[in-house]
Amino acid sequence: MDLDESLPRRRFMKAAVAVGGASALSACLGRAPRAGEPVPEGVSDPSELPQRQHAWNDRVRVDGDGNVHLPRHQAFLYLTLDGDGPPGDEARETVETALGTLDRAYERSNEGLIYSLAYSPSYFDRFGDPLPDSVDLPEPRRLSGFENPEFDTQDALLHLASDRGDVVLEVEEAMFGDRSEANGIAVDATLGDVLIVDDRRTGFIGAGMPAERQAQGGEPISGIPDSLPVPDRSPLFMGFEAGFSGNQATEDYVTIREGPFADGTTKHVANLRQRLGDWYDEQSFEERVMEMFSPGHAEQGLVEGVGDNLGADSGIDAFLDPETIEQSIEEHGRVGHAQKAARANRDADGNVRILRRHVESTDDDLASLHFPSLQRRLSTFEDVREAMNGDDLTDNPAIRQRVNNGILEYIFVQHRGNFLVPPRRHRALPTPRPA
Amino acid sequence: MNRRAVLRAGAGLVGAGVVGGCLQTESRSVRSPPLVENRPDAVYYPTHSEGMEMVGSTTAGEYRIAAMYSYPHRFWEVTGSDTNLKKLDGSTAMHFMTVVWDPETETVLPNASLTVELTKEGALADQTNMYAMLSQPMGLHYGNNVEGDGDGTYIASIEVGSVPEGRVRRSGDFQGRFTEPATAEIEFEYSESTRDDLPYQEYDDAGKRAALEPMDMMAPSATVPPEGELPGEVHGTATSGDAAFVVTVQDTVPAGIEGDGQYLSVFAHTPYNRMVLPSMTLSGALAGDSFALEPTLDPDLGYHYGAAVSEVADDDTLSITVDTPPQLTRHEGYEMAFLEMSHMEVQL
Numbered sequence: 001m002d003l004d005e006s007l008p009r010r011r012f013m014k015a016a017v018a019v020g021g022a023s024a025l026s027a028c029l030g031r032a033p034r035a036g037e038p039v040p041e042g043v044s045d046p047s048e049l050p051q052r053q054h055a056w057n058d059r060v061r062v063d064g065d066g067n068v069h070l071p072r073h074q075a076f077l078y079l080t081l082d083g084d085g086p087p088g089d090e091a092r093e094t095v096e097t098a099l100g101t102l103d104r105a106y107e108r109s110n111e112g113l114i115y116s117l118a119y120s121p122s123y124f125d126r127f128g129d130p131l132p133d134s135v136d137l138p139e140p141r142r143l144s145g146f147e148n149p150e151f152d153t154q155d156a157l158l159h160l161a162s163d164r165g166d167v168v169l170e171v172e173e174a175m176f177g178d179r180s181e182a183n184g185i186a187v188d189a190t191l192g193d194v195l196i197v198d199d200r201r202t203g204f205i206g207a208g209m210p211a212e213r214q215a216q217g218g219e220p221i222s223g224i225p226d227s228l229p230v231p232d233r234s235p236l237f238m239g240f241e242a243g244f245s246g247n248q249a250t251e252d253y254v255t256i257r258e259g260p261f262a263d264g265t266t267k268h269v270a271n272l273r274q275r276l277g278d279w280y281d282e283q284s285f286e287e288r289v290m291e292m293f294s295p296g297h298a299e300q301g302l303v304e305g306v307g308d309n310l311g312a313d314s315g316i317d318a319f320l321d322p323e324t325i326e327q328s329i330e331e332h333g334r335v336g337h338a339q340k341a342a343r344a345n346r347d348a349d350g351n352v353r354i355l356r357r358h359v360e361s362t363d364d365d366l367a368s369l370h371f372p373s374l375q376r377r378l379s380t381f382e383d384v385r386e387a388m389n390g391d392d393l394t395d396n397p398a399i400r401q402r403v404n405n406g407i408l409e410y411i412f413v414q415h416r417g418n419f420l421v422p423p424r425r426h427r428a429l430p431t432p433r434p435a
Numbered sequence: 436m437n438r439r440a441v442l443r444a445g446a447g448l449v450g451a452g453v454v455g456g457c458l459q460t461e462s463r464s465v466r467s468p469p470l471v472e473n474r475p476d477a478v479y480y481p482t483h484s485e486g487m488e489m490v491g492s493t494t495a496g497e498y499r500i501a502a503m504y505s506y507p508h509r510f511w512e513v514t515g516s517d518t519n520l521k522k523l524d525g526s527t528a529m530h531f532m533t534v535v536w537d538p539e540t541e542t543v544l545p546n547a548s549l550t551v552e553l554t555k556e557g558a559l560a561d562q563t564n565m566y567a568m569l570s571q572p573m574g575l576h577y578g579n580n581v582e583g584d585g586d587g588t589y590i591a592s593i594e595v596g597s598v599p600e601g602r603v604r605r606s607g608d609f610q611g612r613f614t615e616p617a618t619a620e621i622e623f624e625y626s627e628s629t630r631d632d633l634p635y636q637e638y639d640d641a642g643k644r645a646a647l648e649p650m651d652m653m654a655p656s657a658t659v660p661p662e663g664e665l666p667g668e669v670h671g672t673a674t675s676g677d678a679a680f681v682v683t684v685q686d687t688v689p690a691g692i693e694g695d696g697q698y699l700s701v702f703a704h705t706p707y708n709r710m711v712l713p714s715m716t717l718s719g720a721l722a723g724d725s726f727a728l729e730p731t732l733d734p735d736l737g738y739h740y741g742a743a744v745s746e747v748a749d750d751d752t753l754s755i756t757v758d759t760p761p762q763l764t765r766h767e768g769y770e771m772a773f774l775e776m777s778h779m780e781v782q783l
Contacts, residue, residue, distance in 0.1 A: 146548035146596030148618050222559055226526055275563055282512075282521060333514035366559065395601040397714040397730075397762040398515050401548035402564045409564050412550065 003027050010072075011212050013165030017073045018202045018362060022177055025169040032166065039167055039183050040107035046100045049108060051263040051423040053116035054374055055251055056161075056357075060110040065312040066245045071110040071161035073168045074203040074359050076269065076370055077176075078154040078417075079195040086126045087194070087429045096428035097189035098175060105182035106171075110163045112183075113171060117427050118267050118419035123155040124432045131420070131432045134259030136377035137266055140416040143385040146401050146408075149270070152417030154198045157269065158191070159372065172200075194429075201271065203359030203370045207306075210237045213362050223273060223367035229280035234306045237274055237360055237367050238407065240292050241306050246313030247342070249355040254374045260434045263423035266378040270371040271361075271415035279410045287334070291407055294319040294336030295328035316342045317350070325393065333398035335390055337406030344387035353380050368414070378418050466506050466635065467523055471642035474771045477677040478706055481767035482641040484572050486634035487532070489653055490591060496617030498547075498595050499538040501654040504529040506630060507580040510568060511770040513762055518770050521580070528583030529630060533565060534576045534654035535595055537612070540734045543657035544613060545713040545763075546603045548596030549577040553589055560584040567714070570766030571647040574710045575657040578764075586626040593619045598732075603713070606689035606733040606741075613732075646707035646768065657711040657738065659704040666735055667700060670747065670783040675757060676776035678712050679704050682755075682783065684747050689733050694743025701728055701740040701755065705769070711738050712773060716759035721783075722751055747783055755779040 003015055003024060012031065016024040043049060061069040081087055099117065106113035121139045124131050131137060140151040158175075160168050173179035176192040204213070211230045213221070214237070220226055224237070231239050254265045279288065289298040296319040297303050303310065316338045319325070329335055345353050358371040373381050390406060393399045402408040426434045468482045485505050492501035508530045511518040531551055536543045549565035565577035583589070598613040605612055649656055659681065662669050667683040674680065685698040692698070699719065703712040717728035717740045728740035757776035 142616070144596075145599065145614070145616055146550065146594065148594050148616060222561075226524070273562055275561075277526070278521075281524070282519065333517070364559075391599045392601060394599045397602070397716060397759050400546075400567070400714075400762065401596055401599065401602075402550075403512070403566065404514055412552075412562050 005031070010209070013073065014204050014209065014213065017075065017165045017168050017204070020075075020169065020172060020200060020202070022173050022179070025166065025173050025179070028166040028169060034166070039164060040109065040112045041183060042102070042104045042106045042108065042112065044104065046103035049103060049424060051425060052251065052255060052265075053421050053424055053427060054254070054265045056114050057251055059108055059114060067243065067312060068245060068248075070205050070357055070359060071114060072163045072204055072206045072209065073161070073165040074205070074370070075160045075168050075172065076201040076203065077158040077160070077172070077197050078152055078199040078201075079156040079158060079191070080154045080198045081123075081126075081195060084126070086431070091194045092429040094189045094193050095191060095195075098187075098191045098193070099427060101174075101182060101185055101187055101189070102171060105185040106167060110161075112162065113167050114161045115171070116159050116421050118157045118159070118421040119430065120153060120155060120157070120417060120419050122153040124420075127432050129432045132259045132261075134256060135261050135266070135420060136379055137418055137420050138378060140418045143382055143416065144389045145391070147413040149413045149416045152199075152269070152415050154417075156195060157267070157417065157419050201361065201363055201370060203361045205235055205359040207233050207235050210234055210360050214367070216362075216365060221362055221365045221367055223275045225277035225281050227281060229276070231306050233308070237276060237369070238279065238292065238410070239288065239306060240303070241308055241310070242358070243356055244310060244312055244314050247316060247338070247352060249352040249375070251355065253351060253353070254355045254376050256376055261420060261422050261426065264426070265374045265376065265421045267419040267421050268373045268375075268378060268381040269415075269417050269419070270413055272369050272371060273412040273414055274367040274369065275410055275412065276367065279407075290332055290334045290336060291404075292337050294339035295332040295334055296324065297336065314338055317346070329393065329396050329399060334404045335393055335399055335406060337388065340390045340393070340406050341384050341388040344383045354384055374421070467509060468637060470767070474642060475644055476771050476775065477644050478646050478772045479768050480638050480641050480643045480645050480647065481571065483635065483637045484647055485636070487573075487650070487652070488629060488633060490623040491621040492653065493619045493621055494538065495593075495595060495619035496615055497537065497612065498544070498617055498619075499536050500533055500593055500595065500619045501652070502531070502533045502591055502593065502621050503652065504531050504625070504630070505633060506530060506635075508766060510566075510767075511765045512566065513760070513764060513774070516760055516774045518765070518774070523580070526582060527580035528627075529581060529625070530578055531565070531581045531591070532573065532576050532578040533593055534652065536655050541655040542732065542734065542737055543575055543655055543711070544598060544732070545575055545657060545711065545738060546598045547613070550594045550596075551579075551581065552592040552594075553581055553583070554592070555584045555587050555589050558584065560589065566764035568764035568766060569705070569710065569761075569769050571708070571768050572650040573652060573766070574649055575713070583625060587624070589623055589625050591621045591623065593621065595619070603730045603732050603738070604692070606691040606731055608734045609732050610691040646705065649708055659702045659709045659711055659737070661709070665702065671753070671781035673755065673779035673781045675779050676760060676774060677706055677772040678776065679706055679709075680755060680779060680781070682753060682781050684783070685736075688743045689731075689736065689741075692731070692741065692743055696743060696745040697747050699728070699742050699744050699747065699753070700736055703740065712761045712763075713738050714762040715740070715757055718756045718758055720754045722748070728755065749783065751783045753781045753783055755781065
């Protein structure tokens with residue numbers, strides 16, 4: 001795929017990240033030379049950085065309502081180790097050196113680079129010892145009776161995020177390609193010396209980006225109807241904001257407390273296709289509000305436009321009790337996505353249990369999304385997904401497994417993977433029982 | 436592969452010149468004539484019917500699956516008593532359909548979640564939810580209008596989801612069944628010309644209160660047996676919203692259902708062709724007791740609404756209330772019926 005030089009800057013960067021590779025990087029740098037727009041440098045001593053690889057919130061943009069805005073450009077690199085059995089110390093040192101280079105090269109922020117390296121249950125199976133009980137990390141599995149995803153069982157997941165598309169590309173080239181420098185820092189060891197990129201997926205997030213990407217060359221991408229309905233200001237293809245700070249777990253909350261992986265977290269990443277013809281063309285705005293949030297949100301007119309009037313909280317907690325849900329199903333024949341999921345996403349004290357960091361994607365010219373979720377115990381995500389399935393609500397026949405059941409009619413899970421995001425001290429090819 | 440185009444035209448067929456059923460390529464407007472005016476709040480002859488092309492059939496897990504396609508159709512989604520017309524916007528290539536059944540008993544399964552992914556030469560053409568729907572020629576099936584990518588060889592990957600217990604209870608040897616999803620792949624040839632050559636028939640008595648005959652579709656159909664062939668003893672019938680309700684009493688309660696008295700089984704079906712009407716919420720009252728008539732799948736009784744009761748006395752009156760009408764997507768001719776459904780009293 002050739003990059004269209006006439007594209008506006010932000011679309012060009014997004015397209016370059018989607019394409020990837022050395023030529024995409026050189027096209028980016030040719031268009032916006034680094035000298036003109038320097039990338040802030042990292043730290044001289046990486047050990048100064050926090051233990052939590054998932055501590056992103058105080059290093060990215062936050063809006064006036066306190067909502068976290070994730071870096072615009074993201075890449076998900078699914079990595080495998082060569083051969084069977086556990087990796088050796090030499091490989092471990094190579095990985096640590098490579099990551100140290102990134103830490104020195106880029107400021108850990110949305111303007112530089114934010115990343116994490118996480119490991120799958122399959123990776124830990126390479127060792128004789130199991131993970132300690134303080135880590136809840138099952139193999140990925142099917143999480144509804146109507147999905148049949150492929151499981152991502154690669155060893156590791158490198159998640160890269162930056163507002164600078166050229167940074168994401170440069171990191172990839174420095175770690176897995178031929179680039180000998182990263183933001184001016186010499187690259188002595190690379191992740192590619194030890195790990196192979198099995199799959200590369202890209203994402204983006206930000207108001208306006210989905211609308212810009214819903215068509216390519218005048219044609220809607222797969223999943224988007226001819227009416228090109230995605231609102232200009234929406235950060236997501238479905239037309240609403242999400243991830244309000246009041247409806248997200250804190251980083252503290254999702255952090256593992258005990259054991260060798262204390263200060264780590266678990267990460268589930270789903271990949272979902274979207275098919276939005278009926279979402280937009282067959283439904284009114286009110287019906288979309290009912291299905292995304294709750295029927296009560298539509299009745300009370302709580303959502304305007306893409307929902308930025310909601311501020312820091314979708315207000316979903318007011319619509320979670322079983323009687324409210326039953327009543328709104330009787331009156332409207334629908335149940336809301338946020339409403340269903342939130343039922344299992346609160347602890348006894350009302351704290352939110354999972355931290356969602358999903359981004360949109362046009363990989364393979366399909367409207368899709370990558371859905372990472374962080375939680376202290378991986379099975380918490382499974383509980384929330386079960387609540388989102390709404391099987392317990394299908395005793396009212398208006399609510400079918402996919403139809404009138406939140407947004408399930410429009411999303412199709414393709415991949416699921418589970419990972420442990422270790423604390424920084426164990427981020428390089430950890431054993432299951434690190435000292 | 437099992438492929439053929441079929442049309443058995445029903446009563447009301449006009450124009451001897453179309454015997455054999457094949458007309459030449461039709462424009463979209465011809466394929467979707469205007470709805471008749473003053474449609475009755477009942478089952479009626481649609482404006483037209485079309486043949487279909489068999490895509491194939493296969494087995495996946497415990498399910499037998501047949502797939503077929505036709506020209507894109509307008510249809511109506513149903514939520515509660517509201518209908519929402521899904522119009523044709525020209526973006527779809529075909530109406531893709533499947534029927535799913537238990538191969539041993541040939542019981543058609545109405546409450547699975549179905550999705551289809553269509554690929555052509557490895558590239559995605561479409562992936563979509565398939566609605567449980569009802570049509571006069573096809574009966575109970577799953578379907579949706581899907582996008583294609585021109586003529587060629589397609590693979591339909593059909594995902595049959597589990598059937599939630601809360602949705603339909605299982606009894607007898609169906610206990611514990613239909614809980615595992617399965618995926619079937621069927622390869623088929625698609626061409627616009629084959630599609631456009633599918634039989635097409637308009638009816639000059641469209642709107643009349645009647646129904647087309649079902650087609651032969653190489654799959655079992657979900658129909659309620661004639662009263663004489665129903666298991667148990669028929670104790671009465673009633674109608675509501677143009678649907679028929681046949682009340683039978685079984686002397687024993689099917690295995691897996693609590694209760695040790697008799698078992699009321701209510702069979703709900705369409706008029707004229709006795710197609711099963713699933714996905715209702717029904718409640719009953721008998722001799723001062725109220726109870727849910729629970730949607731149940733049983734290998735001997737088929738799909739029915741049932742309740743264990745202590746004993747049915749000869750002069751008892753069973754009252755049946757339809758709390759939710761059949762939540763099934765409807766093809767033309769069924770979209771006005773089975774929506775407003777009045778209370779029924781059946782003298783047993």
